[in-house]
Ligand SMILES: CC[C@H](C(=O)O)C(=O)SCCNC(=O)CCNC(=O)[C@H](O)C(C)(C)COP(=O)(O)OP(=O)(O)OC[C@H]1O[C@@H](n2cnc3c(N)ncnc32)[C@H](O)[C@@H]1OP(=O)(O)O
């Protein structure tokens with residue numbers, strides 16, 4: 499089975515604490531964790547919403563993808579992440595299908611995941627992230 503569900507919706511924010519308060523009001527509950535992902539230069543905060551999650555992302559470095567994104571665009575939905583059972587098999591399948599893989603070797607993600615990103619120019623302008631639960 500390929501994409502099993504939306505694992506999370508990534509939202510780029512300028513001020514994580516402020517956005518945590520905003521989404522706490524929206525969802526009526528607290529975030530369940532925050533986590534810094536050094537490799538991406540981001541601090542993340544997660545809200546569980548039924549079967550899926552909302553991931554707030556703040557840049558921790560000026561050269562992070564989130565910092566670059568917010569230099570050009572306003573806060574908002576940054577990416578869609580999908581849960582996959584076998585990320586290596588999916589990378590091979592998507593490559594064969596002609597999608598542009600940004601990192602063929604899965605990298606460390608937040609919340610105990612291995613992740614791969616597809617370039618938005620190959621996915622109708624949507625930054626797509628594949629997530630596999632680390633065993
Ligand atoms: C892994 C930790 C955590 C997790 O879930 O576990 C995360 O999710 S971390 C999330 C942050 N990390 C990433 O986003 C890694 C993948 N992203 C990238 O490699 C870059 O951001 C990339 C390639 C998407 C854009 O790179 P860059 O900013 O250098 O290029 P441009 O600004 O020139 O953009 C090129 C082109 O893409 C459009 N663009 C950029 N970002 C997005 C986006 N988030 N969604 C949709 N489109 C995007 C940008 O508008 C340009 O399009 P153009 O038509 O040329 O204007």
Ligand SMILES: [Co+2]
Nearest residue numbers: 508553579627
């Ligand atoms: Co993400």
